[in-house]
Amino acid sequence: DVQMTQSPYNLAASPGESVSINCKASKSISKYLAWYQQKPGKANKLLIYDGSTLQSGIPSRFSGSRSGTDFTLTIRSLEPEDFGLYYCQQHNEYPYTFGAGTKLELK
Amino acid sequence: EVQLVESGGSLVQPGGSLKLSCVASGFTFSNYWMDWVRQTPGKSLEWIGEIHTDVSETNYAPSMKDRFTISRDNDKNTLYLEMNNVRSDDTAIYYCTRTAVYYGVLLRGVMDAWGQGASVTVSS
Numbered sequence: 570d571v572q573m574t575q576s577p578y579n580l581a582a583s584p585g586e587s588v589s590i591n592c593k594a595s596k597s598i599s600k601y602l603a604w605y606q607q608k609p610g611k612a613n614k615l616l617i618y619d620g621s622t623l624q625s626g627i628p629s630r631f632s633g634s635r636s637g638t639d640f641t642l643t644i645r646s647l648e649p650e651d652f653g654l655y656y657c658q659q660h661n662e663y664p665y666t667f668g669a670g671t672k673l674e675l676k
Numbered sequence: 677e678v679q680l681v682e683s684g685g686s687l688v689q690p691g692g693s694l695k696l697s698c699v700a701s702g703f704t705f706s707n708y709w710m711d712w713v714r715q716t717p718g719k720s721l722e723w724i725g726e727i728h729t730d731v732s733e734t735n736y737a738p739s740m741k742d743r744f745t746i747s748r749d750n751d752k753n754t755l756y757l758e759m760n761n762v763r764s765d766d767t768a769i770y771y772c773t774r775t776a777v778y779y780g781v782l783l784r785g786v787m788d789a790w791g792q793g794a795s796v797t798v799s800s
Contacts, residue, residue: 659785
């Protein structure tokens with residue numbers, strides 16, 4: 570299975586700041602990485618797929634990038650609703666696998 | 677509005693069986709592949725498997741293949757997950773998800789809609 574190593578585990582930031590979350594695949598997954606947001610009491614939300622394609626309806630302050638097997642989710646100018654858990658997931662091969670998650674907390 | 681509503685979660689004894697359901701609304705269910713994903717307490721997400729639109733093909737994570745069965749009833753807009761010989765490490769929240777389609781192109785493994793989850797606890 571492809572192992573997805575996500576970092577940091579915890580991240581504290583203030584509204585208006587920019588943050589980055591990283592995800593490294595244990596082998597090549599080409600561009601096939603998705604990012605999801607998880608918040609209590611809400612359904613998980615797809616943010617980005619294919620490494621950098623923004624899902625419809627997701628604000629442009631979210632962006633994704635790739636360098637080899639390293640992927641980054643960047644959130645510019647944090648809004649209060651952005652705090653929560655974020656997961657990466659490779660969708661290149663079976664079984665699809667997720668990172669351990671990053672908790673983005675209010676500083 | 678796309679909605680996925682899971683049900684059937686409960687407390688089950690080790691070695692027992694359980695069948696989860698997921699009712700879909702707000703989209704043409706029969707046109708979409710569907711997946712199940714679980715989240716164990718304090719841990720990350722784990723993909724269980726997927727079923728194709730015409731129910732003829734399923735794919736599973738190797739660790740799930742022997743005990744879990746995914747099925748669907750397109751007439752009832754319902755997805756199912758049958759779990760057999762459950763163990764304590766099957767304790768988790770089980771999510772029903774939809775595989776994304778973009779302008780008619782299937783985005784395999786990309787899950788663009790999630791349910792709220794069904795809680796399964798395996799304990800004696």
